[in-house]
Every structure is written in C-alpha cells, then in structure tokens.
Amino acid sequence: MTTDHGLEPLHHQTPLQASEEPYAPDVLDQLTADAALIIARYPQARSALLPLLHLVQSVDGYVTGRGVHFCADQLGLTTAEVSGVATFYTQYKRHPNGDYTVGVCTNTLCAIMGGDQIFDEVSEHLGVGHDETTEDGRITLERVECNAACDFAPVVMVNWEFFDHQTPDSTKVLVDRLRAGEDVTPTRGPSRVCSFKQVSRVLAGFHDGLADEGVGAGEASLRGVRLAKEQGWTAPSSSTASVQHDTEASPEAQAGGMERGGYGSVNAPTNEPDEKPGDGEINDGRPAGAQTEEKDA
Amino acid sequence: MSTVLTPILTKFWDHPQSWTLATYEDNEGYQALRAALDKDPADLVAMTKDSGLRGRGGAGFPTGLKWGFLPPPDGGPRYLVVNADESEPGTCKDTPLMMAAPQFLIEGMIITSYAIGCHHAFIYVRGEIVHVYRRLLRAVEEAYAAGYLGKDILGSGFDLDITVHAGAGAYICGEETALLDSLEGRRGQPRLKPPFPAVAGLYARPTVVNNVESIASVPPIVLHGADWFADMGTEKSQGFGIFSLSGHVTRPGQYEAPLGITLRELLEMAGGVRDGHRLKFWTPGGSSTPIFTDAHLDVPLDFESVAKEGSMLGTRALQIFDETTSVVHAVSRWTDFYAHESCGKCTPCREGTFWLKQIMTRLENGQGHEGDIEKLDDICDNILGRAFCALGDGATSPVTSAIQYFREEFEQAMHTPWYELFPPERSTLFAKESQPA
Numbered sequence: 001m002t003t004d005h006g007l008e009p010l011h012h013q014t015p016l017q018a019s020e021e022p023y024a025p026d027v028l029d030q031l032t033a034d035a036a037l038i039i040a041r042y043p044q045a046r047s048a049l050l051p052l053l054h055l056v057q058s059v060d061g062y063v064t065g066r067g068v069h070f071c072a073d074q075l076g077l078t079t080a081e082v083s084g085v086a087t088f089y090t091q092y093k094r095h096p097n098g099d100y101t102v103g104v105c106t107n108t109l110c111a112i113m114g115g116d117q118i119f120d121e122v123s124e125h126l127g128v129g130h131d132e133t134t135e136d137g138r139i140t141l142e143r144v145e146c147n148a149a150c151d152f153a154p155v156v157m158v159n160w161e162f163f164d165h166q167t168p169d170s171t172k173v174l175v176d177r178l179r180a181g182e183d184v185t186p187t188r189g190p191s192r193v194c195s196f197k198q199v200s201r202v203l204a205g206f207h208d209g210l211a212d213e214g215v216g217a218g219e220a221s222l223r224g225v226r227l228a229k230e231q232g233w234t235a236p237s238s239s240t241a242s243v244q245h246d247t248e249a250s251p252e253a254q255a256g257g258m259e260r261g262g263y264g265s266v267n268a269p270t271n272e273p274d275e276k277p278g279d280g281e282i283n284d285g286r287p288a289g290a291q292t293e294e295k296d297a
Numbered sequence: 298m299s300t301v302l303t304p305i306l307t308k309f310w311d312h313p314q315s316w317t318l319a320t321y322e323d324n325e326g327y328q329a330l331r332a333a334l335d336k337d338p339a340d341l342v343a344m345t346k347d348s349g350l351r352g353r354g355g356a357g358f359p360t361g362l363k364w365g366f367l368p369p370p371d372g373g374p375r376y377l378v379v380n381a382d383e384s385e386p387g388t389c390k391d392t393p394l395m396m397a398a399p400q401f402l403i404e405g406m407i408i409t410s411y412a413i414g415c416h417h418a419f420i421y422v423r424g425e426i427v428h429v430y431r432r433l434l435r436a437v438e439e440a441y442a443a444g445y446l447g448k449d450i451l452g453s454g455f456d457l458d459i460t461v462h463a464g465a466g467a468y469i470c471g472e473e474t475a476l477l478d479s480l481e482g483r484r485g486q487p488r489l490k491p492p493f494p495a496v497a498g499l500y501a502r503p504t505v506v507n508n509v510e511s512i513a514s515v516p517p518i519v520l521h522g523a524d525w526f527a528d529m530g531t532e533k534s535q536g537f538g539i540f541s542l543s544g545h546v547t548r549p550g551q552y553e554a555p556l557g558i559t560l561r562e563l564l565e566m567a568g569g570v571r572d573g574h575r576l577k578f579w580t581p582g583g584s585s586t587p588i589f590t591d592a593h594l595d596v597p598l599d600f601e602s603v604a605k606e607g608s609m610l611g612t613r614a615l616q617i618f619d620e621t622t623s624v625v626h627a628v629s630r631w632t633d634f635y636a637h638e639s640c641g642k643c644t645p646c647r648e649g650t651f652w653l654k655q656i657m658t659r660l661e662n663g664q665g666h667e668g669d670i671e672k673l674d675d676i677c678d679n680i681l682g683r684a685f686c687a688l689g690d691g692a693t694s695p696v697t698s699a700i701q702y703f704r705e706e707f708e709q710a711m712h713t714p715w716y717e718l719f720p721p722e723r724s725t726l727f728a729k730e731s732q733p734a
Contacts, residue, residue, distance in 0.1 A: 207431070235537065
C-alpha cells in the first residue's frame, strides 16, 4: 500500500479519508487476528472499540475511513457509531499524524512555568502551529492539557513519553534530533521514544517489552521519601510483618502478552439501565436481565 | 514542625527496580492478600469502613461504604473498575504511583475484588501516559505468573482476571459514569444518576469505581489494621495521602503525609516558595477546587477543614503560584481547559464554559467590558449545581474564587492586558536564562 491514492478528504477534519483504499489482504489478516485478541479481553465486544481505534492508528497513522469500517465490521456497529466515538477523543487523529507527536503542556501551571514560551518558540522553529505537521512528516506539534507531571513542569510529551523540566532551547534541540532521525530518551520512560504507530500498538494493549526500561521515579517524585529518610520519619508500625521472597515471573510470563486467564468476550446479556439487579426472578445463575434483549444488539 | 511524613505507598520508590513484583514482595507485598483470603469478604468491607478510608480521587466518599452499596449477589457478574484517568490539572499522584509501584494497585484490586465478589476487574488508565500503561501491563503479567491472578488464587478457590484498558484523551472520562460509558466503547459522557454504578454500572451490572490511590491504600490497611490507618490523620479525615506540590516552590514533588497537614508545613519541607518570591494563590486539590491565598497557609488539609474555608481537598494537588503570576491569566487558561473538555451533553456546561471562555479571553487581553465580572459570576451561578456532572461545577471554582480574592485584578483587566501587569518571563522555571527583550 505505497501508492498515493490522492483522494480528497470529504472534509478536512472528518475521519473518513482514504476509504476507497482497502487494506492489503496480509494487513487485514493481521488486523483481524489482533482484533480477536483485543475483543477477547472484554465481557462485551463493544468495549474493544477504543483499543481497536488505537490499533487502526498503529497501522494507518490516524483513524482512516477504512479503519472505521474495519472496527464497525469487527464489532457489529455502524460506521456512524464508530466515527462518533473516534471524534470524541483527542488521541484519535483525523488526519495523517507525524512520526512523533510533540505535545507541549500549556495548561495553567506548565504554561506559567514556561510552557507558553516553549510552545511559541518551538512553533516558530518548526513553522507549524497546534495540530499541524511538519512537511517532512516527522513532527506533529500540539498543545496538550495537564499530563499529570506538574512537579516536573514545564513538561513536553513526545509520543506520550515524559520529557521533564524543559526549556525552549532543550525542546528545540529535541525536535531537531527527532527530525534528523536520531533516537531520543525520555526523562521517565523507555530508553528511546517509539514512533507514533508503535506507541499506538502499545495503547491497543500489545506489550512492546519496554516496561522494565527507565527509572521507577523521577527526582521530584522522590523528594518526600528522601526527606523522610533523612529525617528518620516513618509511618507508624503495626505488628512487624515478616519479609518473604516469592517466585520470579516465569519465562512464559516474561515473554507473554495479555491473553490469559481465559476470559472470553461473550456479549452476556445485561441489565437494562433502569433495572436493579435482583428485581427479576433470577435463580438460575444467569446474569440479571438475561431474559431481555441485549441492549446493544 | 508537628506533622511528619509517613512514606507508605511511596516508601520504596527510590529502589532502582521499584516497579517489579520482587521489589514489592521485599516490601511486605502480597502479605495482605494472603491474610485477606483467609477472611470473610464481609469482614474486609467492614474493615475498610472502620479504617475511615475515603476516596482519594477527589470527592472523598467513604470507600468501604461504596463497596457496601452493592446489592446482594444475584449470580451475575459484579465489576471493579479502577479510575486511573488522572487528568485534573495539577493532579500528579496516581501517575508516579503506578509508574514506580504498580503492584500496590494490583494487590489492592485483588483484595477489593474478593471483598465485593468480582471476578473481572478493569484499570482504566489515561492513554497519554504510555510508560505507565506498560508498567501496568507488566505488573498484571507478573501477578498472573506468580499465581496472584487467574484461577484459584493462592489455592483459595477465588478467580480474578484484570484487564488494563487505555483511554484516548478525554478529561471527562475521570467522571465515573463517563468512564464506564467509555469503557463500554462509547463517547465518554456522564450518565444520569440514579441508578448509581453500585446498582447498574459497567454493562448495567453492579460496579465499584474507585481511584487508584484508594485501592492502593487497601493492602496496607489489611496488613496493619483499620486502627493503624484510622490513627493517622484527623478525626473525620483518617489516614494518609500523597500531597503533590508543584509550581513556584523550591522542591516540588510528592509528599506522603497524614491528612490534616498544612501547606505551611509542606512548604517548609519543600524549601518554601522559590527564592525571593512569596505565595500569592494556590489550589488545595486541583483546578476544580476554589483557590486559596496566603491567608490559608494554616488550614489543615483534611476534607472538613478545607470545605469549611470554602474549597475542597480534592486530589491534594497543591499548585503554588507566586506574586509574578496573573490570576486572570491563570483562570483564563483553566477556563479554556474546561471549555475544551466539556463533553457537550448538558447545556449549562457546554454553553456556560463557552461563554466563560469568551469573557475570560477578553479580560485576559485587557479588553473587558463593563459588567463582565458580574456576568462571570452570573454564568457560574447558572452552571454550579445545574450541570449534569461535576465538570461544570469545577469550571466555576477558579472563576468565582479568583473574583472573590482578587477582584481588583479583574477590574484592571478592563483596560490592561495581563502580560503588561505580569510579564510572563518572570514566572518561568528558566527565568534566569531569559534575556530581557
């Protein structure tokens, strides 16, 4: 699928671009196999929609029309239902994303600590604004909302990995390195930032084996516990519990994915929204509401 | 200083492999689970009630009571859903906890699931913290391999599966019913309550939705006892919590302490407001909690004392701003956030945040109109208590509290842009390297 199909988008922000270009059979087979694993994680298939949309982005780089059709087919939904969900969440891209999303936090605290200046200077440096991608397709620049790292402000996220305590200059160096194809290392995260498509696959729930890389905690996260140790402060103790060592994770687990425990998606009937469990005459072990039509059907 | 830090959940974050199961087990990990599986589930619910643990996600609802609201078992599934969608501006405690020590959460979930009769639990983690998601996936894998998850856990006959689910960027999904809709594969919009999730939650089945830190606090409570926990903190706000200091403070970071500690005490531990500056305003629990000023340094940070002073303890997200900061600018940016994140379901919030944003933007630029301050108050009055969920209420908090404490800055905003009154380069972390233009 390397051809430039040259289809005009229906609208510059609709997700329904490139619908005419079907997935190649091998790509579709892989997507279908992955989708089956995702769906199996949930009691009801529709719960798989968010990870499936991440999966689509891991292949297409954004939510394409064919991706919407794929999700709809997998889950028995209409394309309108899928599009309605895809357009609600900011991580789902409606147009081709760069290899790296560079998100500068410009929520109040980071903005005041320097995030506004970082965004302005990086935006000028790259020649793109919010939600725009550089011509080489490397970087999509975004203003992001609070990313839960305020003690490391100002924060920049690259493909949702933390770059703490940034400055305008450090961020400009960062984006230059990304554009030059160099590996960059987040402050708290794996040894290198993965591409947008790779990270999207992780968000679909497929492990990339990088969990054990990087630090447990950054400097700011440790300030309290370090101070407590210096001062000899501890929590009150109860009866001292003996320390015991247990087994390491098995090699299979080290290598394995998420699919274990044997839970399968069964689309079990549920309660109606206004029904209270136990209202019905249920004594056969079936879920409450088993007699009623499944509401998603 | 009378109050000291109590590292419990943060205790071994400085270990080089803090996130592994082995490290957790070296630090009392999974001893609570062994004890819990020997108890009657009802006793665990009672123990959590007795401990006084209240929800650490902001609202402070008693955790054990929430579990107790589940109807009696009817043979169908019951669910535990952990709210790990930490997105409230200023809040940054669950993210480092899950990155540094995710097994607290996993063990807490197993104990909680056993207590409430759940066999499939979920973690809904925000999608914008991908390394945290990796750590959670790994933690669940390790727990399965060690026999803490799956079938017949530790020979008890109890089965549990955990699914870790990544969101996709929506603040509203931190609201528990919006989170459930999102987990069901829908747009994240809040549901009308009642029925509450305890009665009809995930897939319309009885469901407990709890914050990460609440669930992570369960293993220490089970291991050390309800009294141990209840002896910390204040009479009605018992136990410990992680306090997150950020902004214009010398050593921002995570400080785990009993509830009831004051900002003055925390600031002393954190080296005070940055050198040469003084405290102007702060949030006690994220941007949705009305701001405080230097008059509130000695307010005990517990649910009751903070509420008595007109704000909320929220998530203990203490965002500190010094005198270089424009209140109007700060509030305007928060207002942009709420307008952006309003899900659009209900009119007061959807329209109200849109109007607030327009007015705050012109005030920020020194182009306020006569009557704008009154209009802000009036709009807030029409959102507060009338919105479908707490997002709308939260949007009004910074506006009304800022007008209450800093009305003169809003009056200055009728004619002078914020950046003339408060040159932004003086506020930044890298203020020293900024050259005057």
